[in-house]
Amino acid sequence: MLRKHRSLFALVAAVAALGASQAQAAWTLNMTQGVTSMSGEIYSLHMSMFWWCVAIAVFVFGWMIWSLVAFRKSNGAVADTTLVHSTKAEIIWTIIPVVILVVLAVPAARTLIALDDSRGSELTVKVTGYQWKWGYDYLDSGVSFFSTLSRDSNEARQLQSHVDVNGVHEYLRDVDHPLVVPTGTKVRLLLTAQDVIHAWWVPALAIKKDAIPGFVNELWFQIDADKPGLYRGQCVELCGRDHSAMPIVVEAKSPADFKAWVKEQQDAQQQSRLLAAAKTG
Amino acid sequence: MAHSAHTDHAAHDDHHGAPQSFMQRWVLTTNHKDIGTLYLVFAGLMFFMGGAMAMVIRAELFQPGLQFVDPQFFNSMTTMHALIMIFGGMMPAWVGLANWMIPLQIGAADMALPRMNNFSFWIMPFAFLLLLSTFFTGGGAPAGGWTLYPPLALQGGDSFPMAMFAVHMMGASSIMGSINVIVTIMNMRAPGMTLLRMPLFCWTWLITAYLLILVMPVLAGAVTMLITDHFFGTSFFNAAGGGDPVMYQHIFWFFGHPEVYILILPAFGVVSEILPTFSRKPLFGYESMVYATASIGFLSFIVWAHHMFTVGMPLAGELFFMLTTMLIAVPTGVKVFNWSATMWKGSISFEPPMLFAISFLFLFTIGGFSGLMLAIAPADFQYHDTYFVVAHFHYVLVPGSLFAIIGGVYYWLPKWSGHMYNMTLAKWHFWLSAVFVNVLFFPQHFLGLAGMPRRIPDYAVQFADWNMVSSIGAFGFGLSQLLFPYLIWSCVRGGQKATAHVWEGSHGLEWEVESPAPYHTWAEAPSLALIERGAAH
Numbered sequence: 094m095l096r097k098h099r100s101l102f103a104l105v106a107a108v109a110a111l112g113a114s115q116a117q118a119a120w121t122l123n124m125t126q127g128v129t130s131m132s133g134e135i136y137s138l139h140m141s142m143f144w145w146c147v148a149i150a151v152f153v154f155g156w157m158i159w160s161l162v163a164f165r166k167s168n169g170a171v172a173d174t175t176l177v178h179s180t181k182a183e184i185i186w187t188i189i190p191v192v193i194l195v196v197l198a199v200p201a202a203r204t205l206i207a208l209d210d211s212r213g214s215e216l217t218v219k220v221t222g223y224q225w226k227w228g229y230d231y232l233d234s235g236v237s238f239f240s241t242l243s244r245d246s247n248e249a250r251q252l253q254s255h256v257d258v259n260g261v262h263e264y265l266r267d268v269d270h271p272l273v274v275p276t277g278t279k280v281r282l283l284l285t286a287q288d289v290i291h292a293w294w295v296p297a298l299a300i301k302k303d304a305i306p307g308f309v310n311e312l313w314f315q316i317d318a319d320k321p322g323l324y325r326g327q328c329v330e331l332c333g334r335d336h337s338a339m340p341i342v343v344e345a346k347s348p349a350d351f352k353a354w355v356k357e358q359q360d361a362q363q364q365s366r367l368l369a370a371a372k373t374g
Numbered sequence: 375m376a377h378s379a380h381t382d383h384a385a386h387d388d389h390h391g392a393p394q395s396f397m398q399r400w401v402l403t404t405n406h407k408d409i410g411t412l413y414l415v416f417a418g419l420m421f422f423m424g425g426a427m428a429m430v431i432r433a434e435l436f437q438p439g440l441q442f443v444d445p446q447f448f449n450s451m452t453t454m455h456a457l458i459m460i461f462g463g464m465m466p467a468w469v470g471l472a473n474w475m476i477p478l479q480i481g482a483a484d485m486a487l488p489r490m491n492n493f494s495f496w497i498m499p500f501a502f503l504l505l506l507s508t509f510f511t512g513g514g515a516p517a518g519g520w521t522l523y524p525p526l527a528l529q530g531g532d533s534f535p536m537a538m539f540a541v542h543m544m545g546a547s548s549i550m551g552s553i554n555v556i557v558t559i560m561n562m563r564a565p566g567m568t569l570l571r572m573p574l575f576c577w578t579w580l581i582t583a584y585l586l587i588l589v590m591p592v593l594a595g596a597v598t599m600l601i602t603d604h605f606f607g608t609s610f611f612n613a614a615g616g617g618d619p620v621m622y623q624h625i626f627w628f629f630g631h632p633e634v635y636i637l638i639l640p641a642f643g644v645v646s647e648i649l650p651t652f653s654r655k656p657l658f659g660y661e662s663m664v665y666a667t668a669s670i671g672f673l674s675f676i677v678w679a680h681h682m683f684t685v686g687m688p689l690a691g692e693l694f695f696m697l698t699t700m701l702i703a704v705p706t707g708v709k710v711f712n713w714s715a716t717m718w719k720g721s722i723s724f725e726p727p728m729l730f731a732i733s734f735l736f737l738f739t740i741g742g743f744s745g746l747m748l749a750i751a752p753a754d755f756q757y758h759d760t761y762f763v764v765a766h767f768h769y770v771l772v773p774g775s776l777f778a779i780i781g782g783v784y785y786w787l788p789k790w791s792g793h794m795y796n797m798t799l800a801k802w803h804f805w806l807s808a809v810f811v812n813v814l815f816f817p818q819h820f821l822g823l824a825g826m827p828r829r830i831p832d833y834a835v836q837f838a839d840w841n842m843v844s845s846i847g848a849f850g851f852g853l854s855q856l857l858f859p860y861l862i863w864s865c866v867r868g869g870q871k872a873t874a875h876v877w878e879g880s881h882g883l884e885w886e887v888e889s890p891a892p893y894h895t896w897a898e899a900p901s902l903a904l905i906e907r908g909a910a911h
Contacts, residue, residue, distance in 0.1 A: 307613020310686035337830035
């Protein structure tokens with residue numbers, strides 16, 4: 094008896110451990126709340142939409158299920174064939190949805206207008222989409238680099254590589270050089286592309302926009318001051334064979350750390366320029 | 375001949391008047407019923423072909439990592455799956471149902487333009503032969519997505535001109551088909567069959583046909599510009615030459631949004647036929663259903679850019695398209711409420727067509743909810759181009775349009791074949807489909823919200839669990855569909871004889887002719903009494 098219980102307990106513990114090991118992101122059901130000033134607002138818009146839909150569903154599906162149960166022929170229901178029209182009912186179920194839509198549209202429009210306002214940004218980075226990598230140019234400081242899929246992901250993703258991708262660090266979501274930005278600062282991105290249309294998206298930043306060859310799109314975000322860290326996303330506009338292999342990693346640092354990072358990059362770039370000049374000269 | 379409800383003729387006159395030779399009967403035919411059958415059989419073949427591609431997609435997505443196909447081939451699969459399902463499956467299936475049912479329902483002897491009818495069908499097999507042959511070209515089949523966005527679409531190799539020409543052919547076929555529907559409904563109605571006495575299937579198809587006529591030329595224009603950009607050095611969509619790739623998207627979606635209603639409006643019609651029959655009660659709010667359909671048709675022309683909220687439109691544009699898109703919920707809501715009110719105080723029985731119609735009601739509404747969420751532009755920035763969108767449009771297209779098509783076939787099959795089918799097996803078909811379609815598509819909402827983009831052959835490991843569930847649902851759904859052709863085949867070959875009315879609660883002219891419907895029907899227009907009896911709203 095005891096033994097039986099013990100093995101049961103072991104099984105439960107094993108399942109729990111398995112669950113815990115996968116728990117960081119697996120079986121995710123909902124959108125991230127994000128880490129920017131706007132992402133929380135978008136999340137709450139999303140949730141309020143969701144709950145409105147649930148409320149409407151409870152009413153409509155409840156009505157349908159009621160009918161399906163109560164008016165079964167097998168239950169002896171006799172059809173009321175005179176019930177074919179009701180102007181009153183039709184007016185009610187036209188007006189109520191309109192009212193609900195207005196209630197939903199007001200906060201949505203407000204958020205949309207706020208998202209459009211990129212004034213007062215303190216840092217501008219030009220983002221260029223290529224088949225299949227991203228290029229980042231810090232227009233204020235001259236730092237620029239490409240950001241490509243990390244080497245071990247790239248090896249593992251080949252057809253029949255026989256690499257267990259579960260063992261690869263951040264499989265398909267890791268890059269060699271992340272985009273580094275300061276927290277608590279309004280950052281503006283200018284998006285364009287070199288070849289075909291790509292799209293730049295990091296869910297935690299709640300922004301997504303197309304990178305279009307020959308055109309420049311603009312978007313902005315401001316990561317909360319207390320939320321430094323690594324935020325991951327990827328290209329979301331079909332851009333050819335390796336569309337799934339151009340991830341985006343944003344590394345948010347405190348403004349002081351960011352400044353130090355820029356200095357470091359500038360020095361490194363200066364050094365390599367001098368080296369190149371020395372070689373050719 | 376016009377009214378022979380009670381006769382139980384022997385099999386010999388099932389097709390009386392039908393030509394005996396195969397060539398005459400099936401290739402050169404101008405008979406609306408035979409052309410309807412050809413369309414439906416063709417659509418069935420295409421559904422299974424597109425379904426096989428979906429199976430390849432879901433097999434590759436079963437686990438993270440690449441197991442079976444090259445990413446380029448995977449992209450061909452998603453592209454061709456969509457093109458085949460939309461243009462080869464859904465649209466021909468609706469045209470097939472229109473061909474079979476519209477003349478029967480309005481008391482016409484045939485479609486108005488029978489030779490064009492034959493032509494518009496026979497374009498389709500060649501268009502799809504051409505499209506499918508691109509798999510054998512260097513570089514493989516088109517892989518830039520069914521939306522054919524430039525510049526990516528222009529990177530296609532030899533497949534590009536072939537696919538473009540195939541799209542042109544499909545467009546020509548659709549335009550001819552829709553002209554035929556409009557002319558038939560406008561000119562061939564039996565005396566006394568006023569527009570507002572028509573069954574709702576005819577109404578929804580009439581509005582659909584207008585949408586088709588208005589937007590297929592727009593698609594043809596977009597495709598032609600792609601061709602000239604590719605081969606003749608124009609720069610419609612090339613910024614380097616002064617063009618704009620986003621302009622293509624505007625033109626495409628000006629076609630594309632009405633197109634999705636072309637796929638769903640006839641489904642509204644079929645459901646509006648089935649629900650009253652098995653609730654034994656006339657459709658609630660017939661006229662408001664007609665107005666709601668027309669409003670949806672109109673709105674479909676002013677919402678297109680909600681497919682492109684992320685291209686960087688001006689704020690005013692985003693606001694406009696967000697608000698107009700939200701507005702669609704109103705007439706769609708009217709429809710759902712009217713359907714619910716149709717069942718209210720009815721006497722409901724659960725034959726296979728009704729089961730499919732009821733699940734349409736529930737699951738299409740779920741697709742409508744996610745559609746409403748997608749309309750909210752700021753939230754759409756999070757949903758756009760993720761699996762949330764994939765879940766949304768599959769909910770409205772599979773348990774939406776496809777279930778309506780299947781329901782329609784189960785509803786009218788006894789009328790076509792003269793036999794009842796195996797009800798038990800058809801109910802199995804329903805329950806398996808209804809369960810697996812949710813296992814297949816519901817988890818895709820979660821994947822999209824968690825951040826998984828569409829159209830990727832491989833994904834980060836945090837998406838693995840729901841992808842596996844979704845793939846299991848896909849295999850189950852795919853396998854259960856094999857019951858459908860088997861059921862149809864055995865029903866055509868034999869079975870319990872169907873009566874003229876087939877169903878206890880059926881109303882309308884198509885139920886006033888014997889089953890199977892004779893080769894020529896309504897050579898003599900139905901009487902006014904018959905029309906009034908049919909139009910019981």
